[in-house]
Amino acid sequence: MTYELVIGLEIHAQLLTDTKAFCRCPNRYGEPPNTLTCPTCLGMPGALPVLNRNVVEQSALLALALNATIHPHSKFDRKNYFYPDLPKGYQISQFDEPFSSGGWQDVEGEWGMKRIRITRAHIEEDAGKSLHQDDGSTVVDMNRCGVPLVEIVTEPDFRSESEAAAFITAVRELLRYIRVCDGNMERGSLRCDVNISVRPLGQTALNERTEIKNLNSIRAVERGILCERERQIRIYESGGQVIRETLLWDEATEEIRPMRRKEGADDYRYFPEPDLVELTVSPEEIERYRDGLPELPNVRRKRYREQLHLHEEAVAVLSGDREQGDYFEALLRLGVDARTAAGWMQGEVRRALTSENRDMADFPLAPSALAELIQAVERSTISISVAKDVFRKMLTDGRSARAIIEAENLSQVSDESELRLIVERVLAENPDELAKYKSGKRNLMSFFMGQAMKATRGRANPNRLAELLQELLDTP
Amino acid sequence: MSSPIPKQNLPWWLYLKMLPSPKNLRNHPDLILEAVEQALVRARDLESLHAFVTLLDERAHRQTAAVRDGLRRGEPLPLAGWLLAVKDNIAIQDVRLTCASKILENFTSRFTATAVERLEAAGAIVIGKTNLDEFAMGSSSENTIFGAVRNPVAPDRVAGGSSGGSAVAVAADIVHGSLGSDTGGSVRLPASFCGVCGLKPTYGRVSRYGLVAYGSSLDQIGAFAHTSQGLFDLLRVMAGRDARDSSSAHEPPPDSRNQFSAIKHSLRIGIPEEYYAHGLSADVETAVRSMISKLERHGHSIVSVSLPHTKYAIPVYYILATAEASSHLARFDGARYGFRSEQATELTDVYELTRGEGFGLEVQRRIMMGTFVLSAGYFDAYYRKAQQVRRRLLEDFSRAFSKVDVLLTPTSPTTTFRLGEKLDDPLTMYLSDVLTVPANLAGIPALSVPIGNDSQGLPIGLQIIGPHFAETMILQLGTEVEGLRDGVSS
Known part of the structure; x- marks a missing residue:
């Protein structure tokens, strides 16, 4: 029998606020354990939570980017359960009145374009981290307690592991684009739980699903889905029934195993958080956030393809990386031709970033500095090969293109009389080659070009030079 | 300012030396230290009342020195001269915070509650933490690892709960005022049982930051003092927005002391019939109705109202x-x-x-x-x-307050009961709060004022309930009630 996969995702994204969601502790990764804590995030008796308004702003940007509706009123609820890394014994989350709902995100792949429906995106707080020691004991680090999260829940719209992977990639791109999450799955700032079931192809009703947690990379998500798909199919093939349970992905063995849990332990007894007031967002605020939203990757991609006619590789890079795209846009605004700009971004700029292992955000040249260089080429002041040298010099010593070209006397020689003198000298110095040329060895043209270029240290305007050479060689 | 407890009712073992008034101490700053010493001695002498769980000698001395210096420098310190006790479910930095529970017996708080911070900044001196029902759950102050709190009026009886220790600290003249918390009557009931004034402010009026939560949507820090005027003085300092408590109201604190005086105009006073139902002791009903008639003769109009969801x-x-x-x-x-x-x-x-x-x-x-x-x-x-019914209760009050300015009821259907009497009967114990709980559910302010004693000499409390943020009005009426009471008794 052929089976169809049905997958829904729950993505947790840690927001990039300076402080935690409900207290003033810094929101930072990698600090010594338990140094970023206070009575509130430690759940000390008498301490109270107060919502960080930046959490609302970043959540709003995300909701809008996901085409979701932000609700003018939403509320916080408590999700109650006992675990040592959950100091209050409950997590502040949103249950039946979420911050936003009803969005979508398009994903591209071999299936073409597919719209994935987003059920909701709500605000909650992260728990601490349990660290299992070699001696069998467990210690907890509370630095992560209270870090703001947005949980994005999708409809069960995925039919393959690749669709799910493409969605996570798109959401990660979006999160980085609007600068609300760094999208680092390894560190856990982006986490993904997968709800998965299989059904005979053609069946409309959904079968029982399971949930896989601890998927720390997109590859793990794909592997986990395939693994669980096989397991569920084996169960149905042998006449069994899949039971609803939570499974853990083991990265080391690439296996899934059931999470050890007490029977009936998942009654979270949600109820409204009485220590927080209703969360209200005014229509004016929503408009302000909407105005602050940049052009999103999908829109950019379409424009680069359809209006600028960039080739696919450039489209992918310049629409996928906000910094590179913005830099490219700045070049366009400075009057650089789109394809030329894309060529520089794809060529010299990318090489410079790769060799230095840098992000675009740390790229030292201002767009105007690069534009000046590109325009020097376009105006034929320097040749493209000289421009590449100048580019490297600009990166190392920070001088402007103009300063380097002037100081090193690099501008192209286009002057007719000067070039004529050079060509005449080259011809005079190479009588043998000239003779051979005259006798029909026309490919010696490039030899003379090379000699003339050498004589000008590469500064000769190649087009003018070629014209002159042709003229003088063909003079009987 | 005299104690509302008639002196002849004090048990023989109660220390008789009176505490000088805050005003007196403020005018003679050099006497504050002696007063603090006396208060600490008195608290220890009366240890068998189980009112205090922690005494803060060293801290109180430091505070005293700071207040004296502040006064010398000419700082306003409106509460200089006030000696206070704080219920042990309210946090003070570096002081143990037990909630009268074994689970927190050795826990020390890392921070101070906003209410305490504000009172101390205004010159009040906290001498100790008081006993309570564990985590404020109880109506008798008997559920505590420190031993049941005893009523100074009748030591074989309960002080009421859950803020029993704080009520006793004032009733036994150890301190001028104290802080309690009121989730369903935990300030008003012990105030009534011990014969002192007790205020539960509007929900959100006083920051809950530093109060160990019992029911966050109902909890409110309240205070005890001998007079309504005293409560007003404390409230003015404690009240007001606190950015550390999301539920704290933006309403500014009540106006200055100068504007606080007995009410000059007549009020429409509502008598909710449901609060005078069966189970109300005859002595309590008589005392309350007699006070109502005095108020009517004093120019206020009395209106019968109904709160059907009571x-x-x-x-x-x-x-x-x-x-x-x-x-x-x-x-x-x-x-x-x-x-x-x-x-x-x-x-x-x-x-x-x-x-x-x-x-x-x-x-x-x-x-x-x-x-x-x-x-x-x-x-x-x-x-x-329950949430739906809670809204109905609130609507009951809104309707009533469209017709009247305040509501008058007994604080408790009975006077204090014997230690152990209701301990094994939680349902009967829960009914002690029947007249106080509605104000918490509606989030409105309510005051208990002693209006006399029953035939056994046990204090009776009158409850004055007002609309949101009407603390000034109910405390003004409280002052008037105190005058009428003392006028009659003298």
Whole structure:
């Protein structure tokens, strides 16, 4: 029998606020354990939570980017359960009145374009981290307690592991684009739980699903889905029934195993958080956030393809990386031709970033500095090969293109009389080659070009030079 | 300013030396230290009342020096001269915070509650932390690891709860005022039982930051003093927006002391018939009705009103408060601080044994009740329904306050009962709060003022309930009631 996969995702994204969601502790990764804590995030008796308004702003940007509706009123609820890394014994989350709902995100792949429906995106707080020691004991680090999260829940719209992977990639791109999450799955700032079931192809009703947690990379998500798909199919093939349970992905063995849990332990007894007031967002605020939203990757991609006619590789890079795209846009605004700009971004700029292992955000040249260089080429002041040298010099010593070209006397020689003198000298110095040329060895043209270029240290305007050479060689 | 407790009713073993008034001390700053010393001595002499759980000698001395210096420098310090006690579910930095529970017996707070911070900044001196029902759950101050609080008026009787220790600290003239917390009557009931004034402000009026939560949506820090004027002085300093408590109101604190005086115009006083139902003791009813008639003769108009949902107040309260409590108290799990069972080895044992051994029976009962009403399948029938009825109760009050300015009721259907009398009968104990709980559910302010004694000499309290943020009005009326009471008794 052929089976169809049905997958829904729950993505947790840690927001990039300076402080935690409900207290003033810094929101930072990698600090010594338990140094970023206070009575509130430690759940000390008498301490109270107060919502960080930046959490609302970043959540709003995300909701809008996901085409979701932000609700003018939403509320916080408590999700109650006992675990040592959950100091209050409950997590502040949103249950039946979420911050936003009803969005979508398009994903591209071999299936073409597919719209994935987003059920909701709500605000909650992260728990601490349990660290299992070699001696069998467990210690907890509370630095992560209270870090703001947005949980994005999708409809069960995925039919393959690749669709799910493409969605996570798109959401990660979006999160980085609007600068609300760094999208680092390894560190856990982006986490993904997968709800998965299989059904005979053609069946409309959904079968029982399971949930896989601890998927720390997109590859793990794909592997986990395939693994669980096989397991569920084996169960149905042998006449069994899949039971609803939570499974853990083991990265080391690439296996899934059931999470050890007490029977009936998942009654979270949600109820409204009485220590927080209703969360209200005014229509004016929503408009302000909407105005602050940049052009999103999908829109950019379409424009680069359809209006600028960039080739696919450039489209992918310049629409996928906000910094590179913005830099490219700045070049366009400075009057650089789109394809030329894309060529520089794809060529010299990318090489410079790769060799230095840098992000675009740390790229030292201002767009105007690069534009000046590109325009020097376009105006034929320097040749493209000289421009590449100048580019490297600009990166190392920070001088402007103009300063380097002037100081090193690099501008192209286009002057007719000067070039004529050079060509005449080259011809005079190479009588043998000239003779051979005259006798029909026309490919010696490039030899003379090379000699003339050498004589000008590469500064000769190649087009003018070629014209002159042709003229003088063909003079009987 | 005289104590409202008639002196002939004081038991023989009560120290008779009176505390100088705050005003007196403020005018003679050099006497403050002696007064603090006396208060500490008196608290120790009266140890058998079990009013205090921690005395803060050293801290109080430091505070005293700071207040004296401040006065010398000419700082305003409106509460200089006030000696205070603070219920031990309100945090003070570097002071143990027990909530009268084994689970927090050795826990020290890292921060100070906003209310305490503001009072101390205004010159008040805190001499100690007071006994209570464990985590403020109780109506008699008997559920405590420190021994049941005894009523100074009749030491074989309860002080009322849960802020019993704070009521006694004022009633026994150890301090001028004290802080309590009131979730369902925990300030007003002990005020009534001990013969002092007790105020539960509007929900949100005083910051809850630093108050260990019982039912966050109902909890409010309140105060005890001998007079309504005294309560007004404390409230002015404590009240006002606190950015550390999201539920704290933006309403500014009540106006300055100069504007506080007895009411000059006549009020429309509502008498809610449901509060005078069966179970009300004859002596209490007589005293309250007699005060009402005095007020009427004094120019106020008396109107009968109805609050039809009153009968649901107790069940609604015990559903909502226990639901919240079951969640708030989850943090006491032995994992990070406080008591941890020595028997526990596995994780589930740490939770089960720690909480089984660390919490008293009443707290366990309420955690179980709260867990039950929030459980899947029961939530709609209990919690959601209770929320709906809570809104109806609020509407009852809104309707009443469209006709009248204040409501007058007894604070409690009876006067204080004997120690142990209701301890094994939680339902009867819960009914002690029947007249105080509605104000918490509606979030409105309510005051208990002593208006006399029953035939056994036990204090009777009159409850004055007002609309949101009408503390000034109910305290002004309280002052008038005190005048009428003392005028008659003299």
